[in-house]
Amino acid sequence: MKGLLLFIIGLFSVISSYAKCGNNGLYVFPKGKNIKQNSIFILEGYADSQGVITKLNKEYPIYLQSGDKKVKLEVLETHKGQFELTQAILKPEIELEAGLEYTLYIGGDEYIQKVLTRYNSSPITYTVLAEKDLTSPEVVGQPKVLRKEYIIAGCGPESFVAFSNPAKDDSELLVKTTVKSLNTGKKTTYYLQPTKDKIEVGFGMCSGAFRFNDGDNYEVEFVFMDSAGNIADTKADRIKFTKPKVKHFGPLY
Structure with missing residues (x-):
């Protein structure tokens, strides 16, 4: 089945310090196999695969298919991270x-197929539940800085600021995150997926949405959303923070 998208389920996360960084990869959200009828999706490209994201539905048509039923995925937004990541909503x-199982496909030349067959050989499929998600996430309280990390590791540094996540929802959560340098005024926006009760803003050894190269002082704004695109009514306050400093050394592999 030409063009079948074969890749690891889930948004790209930091590669273990024991492994070397790769040079390509495509990753998808939602991670679960069951979705609502009004679900949205995120496709993220790492390193050399970022070019695929910018050419979706131009050189690389992307769609869901169940039997002879084919549903095109429209690109709502694209965001380029600051370190080897680009995503499309x-x-x-x-x-x-409802009740159908859809498989995610992407068209394109042999390059795409060659890249994707290096990863998980199982197709990405979703079963559609007989319901829509019309409920926005509940936000209780405000995000706060939990800790800062700057780790010197073998393939490069890791640096992030962990914020508390006050949002709850029955669906998988997304956080539209905008970081502004108070030194230069530069803004970067990227959708993050919380890790349990934390939102980690920064970068790992191999990639990341945000780097702290524009001074020491920053401000972050969070907008909470679920996997159907429902946006929380409660707005989070903007939070000022300083970039992490060197804290400790990791394994030098």
Whole structure:
């Protein structure tokens, strides 16, 4: 089945310090196998695969298919991170049918197929539940800085600021995160997926949405959203923070 998208389920996370960084990869959200009829999707490209994201539905059509039913995924937004990551926010052009199992496909040349077959050989499939998600996330309280990390490791440094996550939802959560340098005024926006009760803003050895290269002082704004695109009514306050300093050394591999 030409063009079948074969890749690891889940947004790209920091590669273990015991492993070397790769040079490509495509990753998808939601991670779960069951979705609502109005689910949205995120496709993220790492390193050399970032070019695929910017050419979606141009050189690389992307769609869901169940039998002879084919549903195009429209690109709503694209965001380029500051370190080897680019993402596209996608939405089906028509409502998905309840009870069907859809497989995610991407078209393109042999380069795409060659890259993707290096990863998980299972196709990405979703079963559509007979319901829509119309409920926005509940936000209780405000995010706060929990800790800062700057680790010197073998393939390069890791640096992030962990914030508390006050949002709750029955669906998988997304956080539209905008970081502004108070020194230069530069802003970067990227959708993050919280890790349990934390939102980690920064970068790992191999990639990351945010780097702290524009001074010491920053401000972050969080907008909470679920996997159907419902946005929380409660707005989070903007939080000022300083970039992490060197804290400790990791394994030098």
